Amino acid sequence: ARELANLSLVSSACDMVSAAYACTKESHPCLRCVCAAAEKGVQSVTEATASCVQPVLATLEPHVAAASEYASKGLDTLGEKLPLLQKPVEQILSDTKELVSSRVAEVKEAVSS
Numbered sequence: 001a002r003e004l005a006n007l008s009l010v011s012s013a014c015d016m017v018s019a020a021y022a023c024t025k026e027s028h029p030c031l032r033c034v035c036a037a038a039e040k041g042v043q044s045v046t047e048a049t050a051s052c053v054q055p056v057l058a059t060l061e062p063h064v065a066a067a068s069e070y071a072s073k074g075l076d077t078l079g080e081k082l083p084l085l086q087k088p089v090e091q092i093l094s095d096t097k098e099l100v101s102s103r104v105a106e107v108k109e110a111v112s113s
Contacts, residue, residue, distance in 0.1 A: 012088035 025035045057064065079085050084092060 008088045009085045009092070012090065016089060 021035075025032050087095075
């Protein structure tokens with residue numbers, strides 16, 4: 001999970017969602033109460049789940065470590081094959097706008113000539 005979170009695309013998308021959530025929560029007092037209740041519920045569920053899952057994870061630790069290493073290698077390979085994953089969302093949007101603009105300009109030029 002840590003390797004996935006370190007990918008620029010995932011990290012920047014999470015940052016954008018987090019900023020939008022914080023902004024929405026601050027801008028709308030009614031939503032603030034709902035969000036606070038939801039956050040408290042998630043925290044309680046997370047704590048309860050952690051206490052139940054911890055003994056199971058201790059037993060499965062070697063298997064989890066092997067799966068994690070395999071997943072990490074898979075993410076490295078995926079990152080090499082898809083360089084897009086190494087770019088933040090803002091860069092991808094900017095590149096896409098530039099590409100679309102250049103294609104539109106090419107089409108306009110072709111049509112006019």
